[in-house]
Amino acid sequence: MWTALKDLRSATVTRRMRSLFEENPTRARDFSVSLGDMHFDYSKTQLDDSIRSALIDLCERSNVAQRRDAMFSGGEINQTEGRAVLHTALRDPDGEELLVDGADIRPGIRQTLDRMKAFSQALRSGELVGAGGRITDVINIGIGGSDLGPAMAVLALSPYHDGPRCHFVSNVDGAHISDTLKGLDPQRTLVIVASKSFTTIETMTNAFTARDWMRAGGGDPKRQFAALSTAMDKTDDFGIPQDQVFGFEDWVGGRYSIWGPIGLSLMIAIGPDGFDQFLAGGRAMDEHFRAAPWGQNMPVMLALVGIWHNQVCGHGTRAVLPYDQRLIRLSAYFQQLEMESNGKQVRVDGSALDVSSGPVVWGEPGTNGQHAFFQLIHQGTRVIPCEFLVAARGHEPELQAHHKLLVANCFAQSEALMLGRSLDQARARMQAKGLTGEELERQARHRVFPGNRPSTTLIYPMLTPDILGRIIALYEHRVFVEGVILGINSFDQWGVELGKELAVSLHPVLDGCDSVTDKDGSTEALVRYFRTFNT
Ligand SMILES: O=P(O)(O)OC[C@H]1O[C@H](O)[C@H](O)[C@@H](O)[C@@H]1O
Numbered sequence: 001m002w003t004a005l006k007d008l009r010s011a012t013v014t015r016r017m018r019s020l021f022e023e024n025p026t027r028a029r030d031f032s033v034s035l036g037d038m039h040f041d042y043s044k045t046q047l048d049d050s051i052r053s054a055l056i057d058l059c060e061r062s063n064v065a066q067r068r069d070a071m072f073s074g075g076e077i078n079q080t081e082g083r084a085v086l087h088t089a090l091r092d093p094d095g096e097e098l099l100v101d102g103a104d105i106r107p108g109i110r111q112t113l114d115r116m117k118a119f120s121q122a123l124r125s126g127e128l129v130g131a132g133g134r135i136t137d138v139i140n141i142g143i144g145g146s147d148l149g150p151a152m153a154v155l156a157l158s159p160y161h162d163g164p165r166c167h168f169v170s171n172v173d174g175a176h177i178s179d180t181l182k183g184l185d186p187q188r189t190l191v192i193v194a195s196k197s198f199t200t201i202e203t204m205t206n207a208f209t210a211r212d213w214m215r216a217g218g219g220d221p222k223r224q225f226a227a228l229s230t231a232m233d234k235t236d237d238f239g240i241p242q243d244q245v246f247g248f249e250d251w252v253g254g255r256y257s258i259w260g261p262i263g264l265s266l267m268i269a270i271g272p273d274g275f276d277q278f279l280a281g282g283r284a285m286d287e288h289f290r291a292a293p294w295g296q297n298m299p300v301m302l303a304l305v306g307i308w309h310n311q312v313c314g315h316g317t318r319a320v321l322p323y324d325q326r327l328i329r330l331s332a333y334f335q336q337l338e339m340e341s342n343g344k345q346v347r348v349d350g351s352a353l354d355v356s357s358g359p360v361v362w363g364e365p366g367t368n369g370q371h372a373f374f375q376l377i378h379q380g381t382r383v384i385p386c387e388f389l390v391a392a393r394g395h396e397p398e399l400q401a402h403h404k405l406l407v408a409n410c411f412a413q414s415e416a417l418m419l420g421r422s423l424d425q426a427r428a429r430m431q432a433k434g435l436t437g438e439e440l441e442r443q444a445r446h447r448v449f450p451g452n453r454p455s456t457t458l459i460y461p462m463l464t465p466d467i468l469g470r471i472i473a474l475y476e477h478r479v480f481v482e483g484v485i486l487g488i489n490s491f492d493q494w495g496v497e498l499g500k501e502l503a504v505s506l507h508p509v510l511d512g513c514d515s516v517t518d519k520d521g522s523t524e525a526l527v528r529y530f531r532t533f534n535t
Pocket residue numbers: 143144145146194195196197198199200203254255340493496
């Protein structure tokens with residue numbers, strides 16, 4: 001399957017992308033996909049008709065349609081954990097009957113969503129109060145999937161905030177909770193403990209610290225704590241009243257959980273109606289993913305472009321570059337979504353992957369990145385496929401000039417990456433500035449841009465709750481399609497376990513309770529260093 005694609009790749013190594021536009025005047029339209037007013041342009045890549053056909057063929061042969069349908073209908077596609085994968089059901093509470101273990105899951109989803117709405121409304125209206133009166137601040141304590149989604153989305157949708165302020169604490173580093181609690185009123189703060197398992201050491205450590213802080217400051221943890229979890233017995237043990245616990249099931253993976261109770265802080269911030277629009281955006285992407293033919297299917301084409309760049313061309317990283325300051329946490333969110341899902345070395349059947357696993361995902365918003373790492377993207381020896389995201393309109397009509405500059409910079413980057421600047425062009429520019437002879441020759445080479453560097457652009461009218469829902473669901477399905485093509489299980493994460501186990505065993509070693517001598521030399525030396533400062 002891969003040989004045909006690798007042959008196509010060899011044939012395109014020296015081809016100038018720009019020539020594709022000269023050969024096909026409608027290339028921009030032919031190599032893009034729309035969903036309503038959201039538009040994904042992948043024309044600034046080496047994909048042509050034959051490459052696209054070969055990629056679609058790969059998609060067909062990998063049984064993406066069957067796996068997709070199995071996911072939506074509750075099949076146990078997370079084989080290593082024996083679970084269905086149904087985060088999509090969370091954003092479709094009114095969908096038709098969906099059976100898991102013989103029971104329809106829709107009524108439970110609707111009931112929990114209604115409870116979340118009632119709770120957040122009571123909080124936002126001031127009906128639900130803390131020991132000192134109206135709740136002014138909410139802290140979501142969670143990590144990984146119980147933090148990154150809501151933290152990213154709350155920031156992304158700040159123009160829609162009309163509820164209490166939301167804060168996020170994830171790191172077990174005491175600095176995080178300490179800095180967050182400073183300036184908050186323990187009698188008017190709500191703490192949400194977000195943990196699917198309710199055992200994660202970082203989250204539980206921070207939750208106990210927050211509870212001590214609240215008690216010491218005269219707050220009432222019985223009223224001012226809520227929990228989001230699949231483990232009701234453990235939320236009970238912690239002492240959180242059941243009417244403040246919002247449960248979900250193990251068919252929701254952590255990094256896919258923002259659509260349900262883990263999204264409570266987002267709902268508190270933007271209100272239940274805004275949250276409904278967010279769900280509707282995700283649902284619209286689901287419907288599109290299920291219905292559109294592969295060539296016009298946005299998640300599928302995003303995935304196939306990703307497969308082309310990583311597994312076929314060998315570009316091992318992917319930059320996510322939102323030209324939107326409020327999407328500053330998007331790449332961190334995508335890092336978990338993509339790297340925890342597709343960073344695997346074996347297929348579902350345990351056999352070794354014969355191509356690269358998912359790529360390294362990284363990035364920062366533009367234009368900031370332009371003044372930092374874009375140097376390497378333009379002139380470094382590695383090719384880094386870039387994924388630009390940008391809104392046609394900002395939320396600040398009075399700052400329209402800013403937005404135009406932002407958009408001009410975004411478009412200019414993809415143009416520059418594709419066009420580059422040849423040695424002759426560099427020389428001509430320098431001559432025009434008056435440079436000649438040896439000095440010109442010496443300097444010109446430093447001003448050459450190889451160009452021919454691929455990028456895609458996702459453009460949408462404005463970053464609304466609906467659009468954010470579409471973007472997240474788009475990337476979720478992209479990761480899914482890439483995982484199916486690689487033949488891996490995108491829904492487990494065994495790779496995070498070893499470090500956790502060793503941390504548990506190292507904890508007493510740091511205290512000096514357990515011996516350090518059975519550790520490797522480096523670890524032993526680090527422990528001894530720590531101990532000299534903590535006697
Ligand atoms: O929600 P929790 O059970 O606390 O888990 C939080 C996170 O920790 C784990 O280590 C996993 O790597 C993540 O996938 C998960 O989202």
